[in-house]
Amino acid sequence: MEVISGEPIAVVSSILVYPIKSCRGISVPQCFLTPTGFRWDRQWLVVNSKGRAYTQRVEPSLALVETELPNDALLEGWKPNKCSYLVIKAPGMDELKISLTAPQEVANDVSVWEWYGSALDEGAEASKWFSNYLGKPSRLVRFNAASETRPVDPKYAAGHKVMFSDQYPFLILSQGSMDSLNTLLEEPIPINRFRPNIVVNGCEPFAEDLWREIRIDNFTFEGVKLCSRCKVPSINQETGIAGPEPNETLKQTRSDKVLRPDKKQQGKVYFGQNMVWKNNAAEEGKAKVMKIGDPVYAIKKISNVAEAAA
Known part of the structure; x- marks a missing residue:
């Protein structure tokens, strides 16, 4: 060597940065580093009725789902408030806003590849939005770093x-x-x-x-x-x-x-x-x-x- x-x-x-796994990325001028990747990167996941991850491999239309974050959300020390949102858009769909403050509801039996665990559930409105967009029961979940780890x-x-x-x-x-x-x-x-x-x-x-x-x-x-x-x-x-x-x-x-x-x-x-x-x-x-x-x-x-x- x-x-x-x-x-x-x-x-x-x-x-x-790709806030939702398999959805469109955001090109940014700068971003805060964390040990799990850039801040907000792959923090959300769309899952089916059994909690299994959807990816572009089986749902290529996820490529058309756009995400937006507040500009300051990518900086060191920034903390979300009640007016901070992840904004989600897709062809033929109304805009969906997800609060960046952590949800309280927990979704159990979430899986992505080899990993199984619990995640935070973003609720009924997000579930309806992705279910309508994909044409099948879906939920939007968020990685729960407070209780879960996913080693490489x-x-x-x-x-x-x-x-x-x-x-x-x-x-x-x-x-x-x-x-x-x-x-x-x-x-x-x-x-x-x-x-x-x-x-x-x-x-x-x-x-x-x-x-x-x-x-x-x-x-x-x-x-x-x-x-x-x-x-x-x-x-x-x-x-x-x-x-x-x-x-x-x-x-x-x-x-x-x-x-x-x-x-x-x-x-x-x-x-x-x-x-x-x-x-x-x-x-x-x-x-x-x-x-x-x-x-x-x-x-x-x-x-x-x-x-x-x-």
């Missing part, structure tokens, strides 16, 4: 946790990787297909594959696992309609067979790097807000993608 220091290798070009896979990042994210607190992707992929596609696609949290610009395509440890301004992140992709990148986030691309091209260029030919083959494709915030002692006492334009430094990196955890 190579240990590096010196000049920045990239800058943060976009920061994205200890094989890759022991001691870290998430709310309703798929696997890890942060997903980083470089604009160079996106541009490289688009040169191979007949019709270029936007980066929102891959739902990153942090987009960086200025580095070589797929440089993020090799990052074992980076620093963004004063914050240290560990690259723990290449991000294996499901069908969601094939869903047009403006229409909710799936197509063959970019997944077909990714199979040809970013599969484990191509990137990791000497490793055990799992039939996966990779795009982006999962990361955790190390939150070390040197960062204590400093403001915990990441901003667009923050410099990115490579601290440790591996020599080739075949060495990366996946």
Whole structure:
């Protein structure tokens, strides 16, 4: 492993937060960091009548659900009051407002992938809204951080946790990787297909594959696992309609067979790097807000993608 220091290798070009899992993200100029991800990221989840999570894999129309937060809600130290709302919009639907103060009602037997637990239920109005939109019984629930924890896979990042994210607190992707992929596609696609949290610009395509440890301004992140992709990148986030691309091209260029030919083959494709915030002692006492334009430094990196955890 190579240990590096010196000049920045990239800058943060976009920061994205997804308040409701599988719904549309919000592009923000800055955001407060927490150990489970950016503040408000995947804090809400739409579930069916049995408490099982809905995602775009089975309900692609969730891609059309927009969310808005108060501008100050992304800053350190901000606290919601009775006039603070998560605003939810979708085609053909009236606007729904969800109070950012925690609800009192509890929903038991909520599940997302491997995790089961309780969550906070956002009530009848939200349930009716999502039931009408999806055409089936639904509820909107909120992660209850006061009583629940959801650890990530200890094989890759022991001691870290998430709310309703798929696997890890942060997903980083470089604009160079996106541009490289688009040169191979007949019709270029936007980066929102891959739902990153942090987009960086200025580095070589797929440089993020090799990052074992980076620093963004004063914050240290560990690259723990290449991000294996499901069908969601094939869903047009403006229409909710799936197509063959970019997944077909990714199979040809970013599969484990191509990137990791000497490793055990799992039939996966990779795009982006999962990361955790190390939150070390040197960062204590400093403001915990990441901003667009923050410099990115490579601290440790591996020599080739075949060495990366996946």
